[in-house]
Amino acid sequence: MFKYIVKRLLMLIPVIIGVTFIVFFILNLSPGDPAAIILGDQATAEALEMKREELGLNDPLLVRYVDYMVGLAHGDLGLSYRNSISVWDQVIDRLPNTALLAACGILVALVIGIPIGIISARKQYSLLDNISMVGALVGVSMPNFWSGLLLVMIFSVHLGWLPSQGMGSGFGPLVLSLILPSVTLGMNSAAMVARMTRSSMLEVIRQDYISTARAKGVSERVVTFQHMLRNALIPIITAVGLQFGNLLGGAMLAETVFSWPGLGRLMVENIKSKDIPMVMGCVVVMATMFTLVNLVVDIIYSFVDPRIKSQYKKGR
Amino acid sequence: MSDILLDIRDLSIIYATDDGVTEALNGACLQLRKGESLGLVGETGAGKTTLARGIMRLIPNPPGKIVSGQVFYDGRDIMELSEKEMCALRGRQISMIFQDPMTSLNPVMTVGEQIREVIITHHPNLSKAESRKQAEEMLEMVGIVASRYDDYPHQFSGGMKQRVVIAIALACNPQLLIADEPTTALDVTIQAQVLEMIHGLKVKNNTAMLLITHDLGVVAQNCDTVAIIYAGEIVEYGTLQQVYKNILHPYTEGLFGSVPRLETNSKRLAAIDGMMPDPTALPKGCKFAERCKYATDRCRAELPDMYELEDGHKVRCFRYEKEAQ
Numbered sequence: 001m002f003k004y005i006v007k008r009l010l011m012l013i014p015v016i017i018g019v020t021f022i023v024f025f026i027l028n029l030s031p032g033d034p035a036a037i038i039l040g041d042q043a044t045a046e047a048l049e050m051k052r053e054e055l056g057l058n059d060p061l062l063v064r065y066v067d068y069m070v071g072l073a074h075g076d077l078g079l080s081y082r083n084s085i086s087v088w089d090q091v092i093d094r095l096p097n098t099a100l101l102a103a104c105g106i107l108v109a110l111v112i113g114i115p116i117g118i119i120s121a122r123k124q125y126s127l128l129d130n131i132s133m134v135g136a137l138v139g140v141s142m143p144n145f146w147s148g149l150l151l152v153m154i155f156s157v158h159l160g161w162l163p164s165q166g167m168g169s170g171f172g173p174l175v176l177s178l179i180l181p182s183v184t185l186g187m188n189s190a191a192m193v194a195r196m197t198r199s200s201m202l203e204v205i206r207q208d209y210i211s212t213a214r215a216k217g218v219s220e221r222v223v224t225f226q227h228m229l230r231n232a233l234i235p236i237i238t239a240v241g242l243q244f245g246n247l248l249g250g251a252m253l254a255e256t257v258f259s260w261p262g263l264g265r266l267m268v269e270n271i272k273s274k275d276i277p278m279v280m281g282c283v284v285v286m287a288t289m290f291t292l293v294n295l296v297v298d299i300i301y302s303f304v305d306p307r308i309k310s311q312y313k314k315g316r
Numbered sequence: 317m318s319d320i321l322l323d324i325r326d327l328s329i330i331y332a333t334d335d336g337v338t339e340a341l342n343g344a345c346l347q348l349r350k351g352e353s354l355g356l357v358g359e360t361g362a363g364k365t366t367l368a369r370g371i372m373r374l375i376p377n378p379p380g381k382i383v384s385g386q387v388f389y390d391g392r393d394i395m396e397l398s399e400k401e402m403c404a405l406r407g408r409q410i411s412m413i414f415q416d417p418m419t420s421l422n423p424v425m426t427v428g429e430q431i432r433e434v435i436i437t438h439h440p441n442l443s444k445a446e447s448r449k450q451a452e453e454m455l456e457m458v459g460i461v462a463s464r465y466d467d468y469p470h471q472f473s474g475g476m477k478q479r480v481v482i483a484i485a486l487a488c489n490p491q492l493l494i495a496d497e498p499t500t501a502l503d504v505t506i507q508a509q510v511l512e513m514i515h516g517l518k519v520k521n522n523t524a525m526l527l528i529t530h531d532l533g534v535v536a537q538n539c540d541t542v543a544i545i546y547a548g549e550i551v552e553y554g555t556l557q558q559v560y561k562n563i564l565h566p567y568t569e570g571l572f573g574s575v576p577r578l579e580t581n582s583k584r585l586a587a588i589d590g591m592m593p594d595p596t597a598l599p600k601g602c603k604f605a606e607r608c609k610y611a612t613d614r615c616r617a618e619l620p621d622m623y624e625l626e627d628g629h630k631v632r633c634f635r636y637e638k639e640a641q
Contacts, residue, residue: 208419216434217407230424306468
């Protein structure tokens with residue numbers, strides 16, 4: 001197991017190289033001069049040239065990429081183009097906010113998705129099932145920048161119950177300010193999780209061991225949770241792990257809509273101002289986060305499914 | 317009357333699907349005394365498993381439905397019981413061994429826990445240690461060392477899994493054991509071991525058994541009475557002696573005819589001509605008429621009753637109508 005984890009952590013290296021390579025070249029090859037954006041329209045040609053030299057923009061692209069990667073290997077994410085502050089400090093400052101939001105989003109997805117999926121599967125083709133699945137379809141189909149605005153309109157503007165933006169300080173205000181962004185973020189995933197739970201439960205529901213369990217005389221509650229859900233959980237966990245990737249993407253939109261001080265918004269702001277090191281820093285941290293979450297998912301598997309655990313033991 | 321444990325009266329079960337209604341079981345009547353073994357023989361799709369699940373009230377619904385009939389267990393009609401009473405009965409009074417040991421154990425629970433679950437369900441006052449000890453004893457009883465309590469089903473072979481399934485079924489000393497083709501999925505040497513073990517445990521606890529199989533040899537060795545089922549109907553029913561020594565129904569005749577014999581030097585296996593009728597479109601008259609060499613026009617138009625001969629041997633065929641009266 002330990003060997004497996006180390007191996008998976010080493011896999012992070014090619015992932016980071018691939019991600020940085022693509023993002024670095026896209027950012028640098030797209031039109032727009034960072035020096036011009038920083039200095040504004042009034043800047044002289046000399047000033048622009050000096051700024052470019054200062055930022056190292058005159059070096060060939062490949063050299064700059066290698067320089068960046070050498071810095072990254074030493075744990076140095078570079079300095080912001082705009083105000084020369086450390087990218088690392090900025091990113092680390094924002095990371096917990098995004099992690100919190102993403103975790104709450106996942107929580108919303110699980111709390112809404114799994115029960116709906118279970119109920120739909122147990123009452124297949126019933127009215128309840130149909131309503132839930134149409135609801136899930138609507139949930140999947142709504143882009144979250146739109147559903148976010150909708151929620152703001154209802155709960156902040158009309159009802160005035162919840163704050164429409166920002167992150168509250170102190171526990172109570174924090175929780176209140178978390179509700180709308182989490183629901184916005186988790187809604188799509190909740191719909192996915194519900195559909196996944198339903199289909200996965202339906203696959204298990206007709207298995208022979210469910211009949212065995214019923215023949216033992218255990219209650220339907222035990223049959224559902226102990227025998228069905230535990231077996232149905234594996235595809236659900238996979239789906240949730242993959243949803244986390246969507247969630248990070250979604251966080252960019254949700255954070256922008258709700259002015260949430262997270263990585264996603266940091267990234268969006270800096271894409272606008274072409275602050276390449278900042279954007280790169282955010283991307284590297286997000287990619288690492290996603291890979292680690294997937295590793296955690298794979299480790300959770302082995303606790304849910306003993307067959308997978310014994311595979312690890314045989315030494316992979 | 318008092319020693320009759322199970323009395324099935326006119327039990328009918330259907331499966332209603334989009335493609336039509338399948339009459340899986342039509343008016344089945346069977347009786348089982350305490351400690352007795354009944355062999356239920358028939359080909360695939362004849363309704364054997366449906367009958368077994370019907371007794372446990374474990375017909376998957378939808379699409380299955382019990383349309384009529386009564387099942388008296390120890391004098392009480394099972395069909396009238398609440399779901400809660402039924403749960404108390406399942407596993408404690410009546411338990412079931414399923415066909416395929418490969419799929420009938422929960423892959424994410426240890427085998428020991430699966431045995432312990434049935435014990436703790438019916439004896440909720442036991443402590444964890446006590447119930448675990450009992451489960452370990454059950455494992456030992458079916459010939460598996462107790463140290464494998466914490467192993468998972470995928471670490472067991474097919475024969476061992478079936479032993480675990482048997483341990484689960486017998487953990488609470490049920491009065492009635494329903495064994496649905498317990499040996500079909502196993503190879504022949506393991507089959508003999510498993511059957512011997514079931515037989516031993518059954519005698520020890522005086523458990524009655526409904527043994528479902530399509531193997532006439534297995535029935536001859538293990539059962540006291542035999543029922544032959546064809547297309548959802550019981551066509552012949554009597555003691556082992558009666559059915560094996562005095563074959564009445566043409567279908568039973570065909571079944572016995574298809575058993576290969578050592579003494580004759582035949583190259584091909586004898587088979588009954590034709591196929592079992594489509595269960596969604598059963599013929600109106602005798603279900604076997606299409607394949608029966610004695611069939612008359614009356615057989616095709618009218619369903620024969622179950623005729624009881626003087627010695628209690630029952631058969632569903634017009635040829636014995638006069639004899640029975």
